[in-house]
Amino acid sequence: MSSDVVTQPFSKPLVYLIDDEPDILDMLRDVVELSGLEARCFFEADDFIKEIQGFGGNNILVLDLQMPKVDGIEVIRHLAKVENPPELILISGQDSSVLSGAENLALAHRLTVRGTLKKPLSLARLRGLLELQATTPIKRLKDDVKSSVRVFSAEEVREALDLDQFVLHYQPKEELALSGASKYSAECLVRWQHPTEGLVYPDRFIALIQKQGWMADLTNIVLNQAAAQQRKWQKDGIRINLSINISASDITSLTLPETISRLLADNELDATTITLEVTESELMGELTASLDVLTRLRLKGVSLSIDDFGTGYSSLLQLFRMPFSELKIDQGFVGKMVGDMEALAIVKACILLGEQFHMRVVAEGVEDQATKTLLAELGCQSVQGYLIAKPMAAEYLAEWLLLQSESEGQVKD
Template identity: 35%
Template sequence: MPPFAIADILIVEDSLLHSQLAASLCLELGASEVREARDGQAGLERMRERLPELLLLDLEMPRLDGVQVLQHMARDNLRVPVIVTSGKDYMLISAVEQMGRELGLPILGGLKKPLRKQDLVDLLRRRWGHDALSAQAEDLCSDTEIRLALDSGQIIPYYQPKVTLDNGRLKGAEMLARWNHPDKGIIPPSRFIPVMEACGWVTELTLLMLEQGLKQWQEWARHGIRIPLSVNLSALSLKGDTLVPEIEARLRASRVPARYTIFEITETAVADNLAEAIGIAARLRLSGFGLSIDDFGTGFATLQQLTRFPFTELKIDQSLVTSVCEKPHLEVILNSIIELAQRMQLSTVAEGIETVADLEFMGMRGCSMGQGYHIARPMDAPRFGDWVKQHLAAIQPAQPR
């Protein structure tokens, strides 16, 4: 059975030799149909005729180059998973990948030509079928449905463990919002978080996650499990005078020590309402909470944010973690990030650990913790409790006495 049952792949490549090689690899990997286009304009026409399930896009082409094709795709809402290919250096390929993501396109990654089967397999295995990717093609839920879900307690936390990379000790868990729909099952956050942001409900969501997390922490503590729980905090919540008192009130009611709660703020989101945002962050730290800078390495104001906000933890973005083994220039950036965090006495967490190679590589570079599918997928509370018991039993021999 082929590893990837992809029905329709479009290769946009001006070199006949490279196009034939790519087509041969795709057929080996299970593609039912492979179409080809010799330039960017022809590629766009093929997509308008019928959207493929996967696009392999070269960067250097006549008429329209790969950069222009991505810009047209975004403008015309041609949302196709894309693999960028080029004979140019990895820095250029990475820059185009980032541009495509900023345009809102589902960019799977980039590969250097000539394509190799194992590289293509590794990239598809990492990306194809991920929840975040498959959800991009789905419609957003209506605000009426989401309001009902909030009011009726259908939004629940899933828990993804964070472990040390040297010996696998459990160090915490991130709470990720999921919608437990009575008829449709679990709905991913990509279908409801944007609507909540537009409607001004994200602070309510944060407080709801916090309440459920604190209650769950009490339950786990009775069974000897005491770990920090991380709660996502939107930049849209970093304003006004009510957020910190509401958080503190919930903490007092639960009697959970503040050090067991970490608030994660995305790196690119903390620039608006700067004075208010810094004030809220400082008050949270004064109350004893941890503060994590999330998705580090994806924005342009990285160093400024680290100097402005009193962070205790730095989470290295998944796009950097999963690409560094394949793109040597990113290793320099990664080493600098980890060294910077160590000098600032910040804990480091690698997001998106998906393979043994990811785990070992990040550990060798000095990153202290990791989370990702290789360690464990996000789980509801009962399954997380079971996972913790199994995990502790598995690593017990390695624990120092």
Template identity: 40%
Template sequence: MKKGILLVWIDQHRQMVQRVTLPLVVVLMICITILFSHTGGVKLGYSHAMYIPILLAGFVFGYRGGILAGLVAGFMLGPYMPHDLIGGDSQSAGNWTFRLTVFTLIGFLAGLTSDSARAYQERLKWLLRHNSLTNLPNRHALIKRLEHYDVTGDEARNFLLVVVCCENEIELKSAFGSSVVEQTILQLAARFSSLCSNVEIFHTEVSQISLLFRLNYKEIDPLLASLFEDSREPILYNNIKIHIDTRIGYFIFNHADELPEDCVNMAEAALIFAKQTSRDMVAYNPAIKTATEENISLLGQLRHALKMGQLALHYQPKVQIDTGKIYGAEALIRWEHPSRGMIPPVKFIPRAEQSTLIDVITEFVLEQAIQQLAAWQKAGIDVSISVNISTRNLLQPGFTDLVVRLLNQYDLPGELLELEITEGSLMVDVEHTIDELKRLTQLKIVISIDDFGTGYSSLQYLHQLPISVLKIDQSFVRRLPEDQGAIYIMEAAVMLAHNLGLQAIAEGVENKQIYQFLATLGCDMAQGYLIAKPLPAEKFAEWYSQHAGVYHHSDSTS
């Protein structure tokens, strides 16, 4: 370690070291030659002292310096230096020639070793600041570059740090191999380099490229527009045009007190927010960092919250519109935080769905819901319970076995359990999803598509899915009956459900007008605040008993 530090120090101060070493080598050679000339000639073993300046020259000046020092030393102790000063014997040609050869060889080897060590060190320095696959400067180089930027020289100009990510990296790799990502980065870098004469480009992550500009403020928006347009152009790989999906985050700054690492983190935080919200381009603002920190903090506490019993289920009733029968309830998770109070699911569930925590949460919800279902059946509350699951759960090995185990544990038939899956998530792995859903429906478990109308599922798959219910998203339901567009969508959704042999349920029913209008459309079921808000289990039981299992919307005060 100390040797490595010494080499680094010498490399950083090479000119100064060479200026000091050169006269030192010369003085040592002269002193050693004088020593020989006054102590008996080369007959004695003092000639080995000449290795010191030769090795020193090779170490500092490389193989050329080592060779030169060896030649000079060889000649200084060469034909003019007597073999025996007292006897007056001169050296033979073979003697001094051999010594000159050895000195030169030693100098060459010392210099070669030094040059090799220096080349290896330079390679390590290069690798530290470059991506070895694309040869572009990396994240470390970007931070170092920001450290040396003078942000006070021109008040009218701002720094723009842009981070561009290829979002369909996994899809590209699975189709063409990992080299396609490298080509994507290189071709994007080539495009972006023509946008602005002073752009600096860095390959900061596998599928991520960062751009550093210094611009007048009025130049930023046109540049960003051009950059986004260029980023979405197909790349050429093996003479095939390939589509790439990109997201962009950026950070604008002009203050000298911004730390380089913070600048990069802020731009990347904007990029992450763009990914999470499916937006093309996002500028950093402090609210993003606050939200990110809050999400990470919540996730860090979530597993502990499960162990400490801070999470519980509330149940929102579902009714059949034509008869008013309360046939089921949706289990909705609630988090009662000891210091922050009630945390709504929207604050932690979407982020948990992107992590392995969703498996733990879903297992908790399933077990709690099925346990409650068994208790209600014994108490004469004849309802089913629906639980929201994600495609990640379906892709998890053993999920269906977990459901089977829980139903068997509480001795419940499958038809009392309904699993709700969002429309868009069904398209992640259609074939596997269909297989898992078929296994579940063999147990007579009801499968419904949640938030129907907001996703991007293909109708070619819809009729293949073993589903029983379409749950129409509340964003359309709440606009009834005034919004003509919402009416058309609801009519089409209800008709589609019935034509496929499915039932249609509307969520977000908040007033009598919506409820009555849904009845005229032939919608089968309803759920919403008009009927009841999500209730703790004991409150739900009381509410169910008050209505004797049948809901009459005329009784509502909404």
């Protein structure tokens, strides 16, 4: 991403204001004008819809959700159908769940939401959202980049599988209650080391592999690489537990427990050093086969983690029936838990569930110290995210672990 693209000047946005209360509308207009922007005011949403048939590429709409005739949800539905819709600032006197629902609806319609405000309004917060000038250019730049990304063919991906072009990077996890080298573990994340494109991330190949029915091949590559690397680390005196992601097709394969046992034996590894992660949404397949495979894996000493918890549709009864030993809270909740009461409530509930079901709880997507501190206070055992470290190649993980050990020793001294 070149800096000249992001920092080039953009015309000031035109701000549309919709609110049925005259005093609030006047106040909104004053804030807009104090921000050096032009405002157009509407008392009724249907007047806005009738008058505004098209938009330029740089507009903002401050929208009150509760209107007497046409409400804010209907406006969102209308904007989803127009060219170059304005970016949204949603306001409401209703409880936060209404604002959250409206925001999620707008995002589902691929609209851009600058933020939400609950009445009585924070004028400073509103002004900050209005002056957030970078939203539109960055959004367009990402769209342009995405449209220019090369799409790989099935033949290319098949060749990559056959030629062992897939590699593992490792993202550290930190145990909050431990100290020393044993406080760290790592998640194995697959990458494609493409001969001309460089390092390719999973969002560009996983869907195609799943569509072609090749997930078993990729899982086999990941398992073998992870086991071989862990064996090497152990010979070098590095003890670290690894988490490995497996797919829906893997957990219905009745031969998976034997495959894992054989792999551990061949590499002289203890089963307790491996955790297999299964995304919650993938548990909705053949439950009988899944229960068979997962239970036998636990009998062999392998830990099981339910990943992205809170984003799927598994019931608590189903969670209770599955033999998981670890619950991983989705980063969408963790990233917003400081300052968002609903996200915080969900994280608290997940930690409590983990405690009640005797499961370890891991929070992913931890990017700041405030979030890490709050998670520790709530009783979360382990954290993962950019605050701890970004994913890295195997050789760099060994160096990183050494640096952490030395740093911790200096702190204790």
